[in-house]
Amino acid sequence: MDRSGIADILDEMGTLLELKGANPFKSRAFHNASRTVSSVPEDVIALAKSERLTTIKGIGEGIAKVITELVEHGRSKEHEELKKGIPPGLFDMMKIQGLGPKKVAFLFRQKKITSIEKLEKAAKAGELAGLEGFGRKTEQNILLGIEQLRKHSSRFHISTAEKAALEILDAVKSHPGIMRCELAGSLRRRKETIGDIDIVASARKNAVPAIMKMFTGHPSVTRVTGEGETKSSVVLSSGINCDLRIVTDAEFPFAMNYFTGSKEHNVRIRSLAREKGWSLNEYGFSAVEEEGKRGTSKRAVKCRDEADIYKAVGLPYIAPELREDAGEIERAKEGRLPELVEEGDIRGTFHCHTTYSDGRNTLKEMAEAAIALGWEYLGIADHSQVATYANGLTEERVRRQHEEIDALNATFNKFRLFKGSEVDILPDGSMDFRDAVLSRFDFVVASVHSQFKMTEAEMTKRILKAVKNKHVTMLGHLTGRLLLEREGYPVNQSEIIQAAADYGKVIEINAHPMRLDLDWRWVRIAVEKKVMISINPDSHTATGLSDVRYGVGIARKGWCAKKDVLNTRNAKDVSKLLKNE
Ligand code: DGT
Ligand code: CA
Ligand code: CA
Ligand code: ZN
Numbered sequence: 001m002d003r004s005g006i007a008d009i010l011d012e013m014g015t016l017l018e019l020k021g022a023n024p025f026k027s028r029a030f031h032n033a034s035r036t037v038s039s040v041p042e043d044v045i046a047l048a049k050s051e052r053l054t055t056i057k058g059i060g061e062g063i064a065k066v067i068t069e070l071v072e073h074g075r076s077k078e079h080e081e082l083k084k085g086i087p088p089g090l091f092d093m094m095k096i097q098g099l100g101p102k103k104v105a106f107l108f109r110q111k112k113i114t115s116i117e118k119l120e121k122a123a124k125a126g127e128l129a130g131l132e133g134f135g136r137k138t139e140q141n142i143l144l145g146i147e148q149l150r151k152h153s154s155r156f157h158i159s160t161a162e163k164a165a166l167e168i169l170d171a172v173k174s175h176p177g178i179m180r181c182e183l184a185g186s187l188r189r190r191k192e193t194i195g196d197i198d199i200v201a202s203a204r205k206n207a208v209p210a211i212m213k214m215f216t217g218h219p220s221v222t223r224v225t226g227e228g229e230t231k232s233s234v235v236l237s238s239g240i241n242c243d244l245r246i247v248t249d250a251e252f253p254f255a256m257n258y259f260t261g262s263k264e265h266n267v268r269i270r271s272l273a274r275e276k277g278w279s280l281n282e283y284g285f286s287a288v289e290e291e292g293k294r295g296t297s298k299r300a301v302k303c304r305d306e307a308d309i310y311k312a313v314g315l316p317y318i319a320p321e322l323r324e325d326a327g328e329i330e331r332a333k334e335g336r337l338p339e340l341v342e343e344g345d346i347r348g349t350f351h352c353h354t355t356y357s358d359g360r361n362t363l364k365e366m367a368e369a370a371i372a373l374g375w376e377y378l379g380i381a382d383h384s385q386v387a388t389y390a391n392g393l394t395e396e397r398v399r400r401q402h403e404e405i406d407a408l409n410a411t412f413n414k415f416r417l418f419k420g421s422e423v424d425i426l427p428d429g430s431m432d433f434r435d436a437v438l439s440r441f442d443f444v445v446a447s448v449h450s451q452f453k454m455t456e457a458e459m460t461k462r463i464l465k466a467v468k469n470k471h472v473t474m475l476g477h478l479t480g481r482l483l484l485e486r487e488g489y490p491v492n493q494s495e496i497i498q499a500a501a502d503y504g505k506v507i508e509i510n511a512h513p514m515r516l517d518l519d520w521r522w523v524r525i526a527v528e529k530k531v532m533i534s535i536n537p538d539s540h541t542a543t544g545l546s547d548v549r550y551g552v553g554i555a556r557k558g559w560c561a562k563k564d565v566l567n568t569r570n571a572k573d574v575s576k577l578l579k580n581e
């Protein structure tokens with residue numbers, strides 16, 4: 001069993017203990033161990049084999065024994081004991097927003113509710129409202145939660161999908177029979193969430209069976225759902241499905257183009273091909289035999305790569321991120337496609353948290369991580385005072401942080417930290433620091449973190465007030481959505497984008513894979529209105545800085561060129577831009 005499999009089981013054991021009402025310290029130990037196993041730099045598998053797991057902080061004797069069993073036998077006795085008497089449906093129930101192990105265990109004991117279906121029935125029949133700790137409101141929220149869950153449960157965050165995909169892609173790629181091999185589908189188009197992983201490869205014919213075997217036998221595969229000569233399908237340990245298609249090298253560009261999608265984009269390209277007298281599918285172009293013209297039809301076109309395919313239908317190459325049939329084909333025809341921002345254009349970022357508020361790494365560690373990424377600057381933005389749940393900074397602590405930033409900046413060569421804050425937009429639209437404090441920052445990110453339950457008109461008014469505040473540099477995670485978990489609060493994005501344009505404010509693409517907010521469909525509108533975009537990781541760890549890559553994907557989907565993105569500018573230009581505000 002691999003690391004992520006072990007981490008999942010430890011986590012499940014923690015939850016099982018919670019469901020059984022065990023000592024909270026014990027269940028927490030398992031949850032913590034799960035996080036430890038997936039994040040420590042040490043080789044957990046090797047340590048397990050040499051019985052040295054307890055040298056890792058947070059792994060005690062008991063948990064070490066479980067891990068060793070999992071590594072050696074792929075299962076653990078204690079885990080199986082814990083599972084006894086716990087219906088698997090309880091785990092599904094815990095995915096409903098607002099339902100934790102305590103409530104689920106209670107519903108199980110009191111009402112024998114063992115699945116989402118039974119829960120839904122009971123809630124609809126009004127059978128929960130009388131129970132201890134449950135009211136009409138809870139009942140309504142449960143029904144709402146079930147609806148949300150159904151809508152989202154078959155999709156995954158891009159970070160989860162990408163991690164799982166790259167692991168198995170690298171393995172397949174390493175086979176000597178492989179000629180070309182790439183990710184296709186929504187992952188290649190950098191969609192905000194992913195349904196399943198699509199891999200396309202070309203290979204020498206005699207190697208295909210061995211490659212398929214390697215794919216279906218990969219350690220991250222938990223179930224094989226199809227195995228054939230051209231296509232195999234598996235379920236990975238993260239629960240995500242993955243398809244591998246193997247074609248000849250001549251077919252490869254066509255298969256890539258087809259399986260990258262989107263479906264809507266494909267349909268358009270196919271009809272362009274038809275206009276030229278070809279039929280196009282995942283294997284190639286072939287001549288359409290027109291009536292009365294038999295024998296005179298065109299010969300099939302050979303294409304070495306996707307650019308050749310677009311050229312054959314009279315278009316310049318269209319980047320995968322744009323392939324949504326959202327106007328890209330018309331633009332391509334006019335030769336006016338945007339020159340999209342690239343990961344390599346990024347020179348720094350804003351909106352990062354440190355140990356001053358709820359981040360895990362110190363100022364210095366965050367700076368060092370940014371330097372290691374080759375960046376010229378990093379904008380620190382810890383939480384403001386009202387955010388006590390996130391250890392928000394008081395005015396006094398802001399002063400101390402600024403002293404530390406000044407001291408650190410004095411030690412850097414060609415790198416600087418910008419002083420910022422993620423300041424709460426209070427319910428009445430005012431900012432959570434006095435003007436005198438706000439004016440001490442190099443930049444201010446304004447975000448809503450509380451009181452989401454407002455009408456659209458109220459929320460829009462609240463945020464508009466922040467846009468008009470002269471101390472505010474940029475808006476953070478505009479809708480507050482958490483992908484696959486929580487819809488954003490209702491807000492008139494169009495009006496806010498217009499105001500940002502009028503008042504010269506930046507809007508962030510929050511690059512955290514759970515957020516990706518501003519949504520790319522709105523990024524496009526912001527860019528049209530010449531609103532500057534900042535791609536911010538909202539990272540709470542040093543490693544989280546690299547989440548910027550997901551934001552770059554969203555920026556590209558939103559048709560951002562390099563010039564549209566604040567953090568493609570060098571430190572000097574950024575510094576000038578921030579001062580003018
Ligand atoms: P996902 O997996 O839901 O995140 O989204 P995709 O875009 O990866 O969709 P998926 O995996 O169902 O199919 C991969 C690509 O294959 C899709 O983007 C376009 C192509 N494709 C699939 N079914 C059809 C179809 O019926 N017609 C056409 N033209 N293309 C299709
Ligand atoms: Ca897919
Ligand atoms: Ca697929
Ligand atoms: Zn925030």
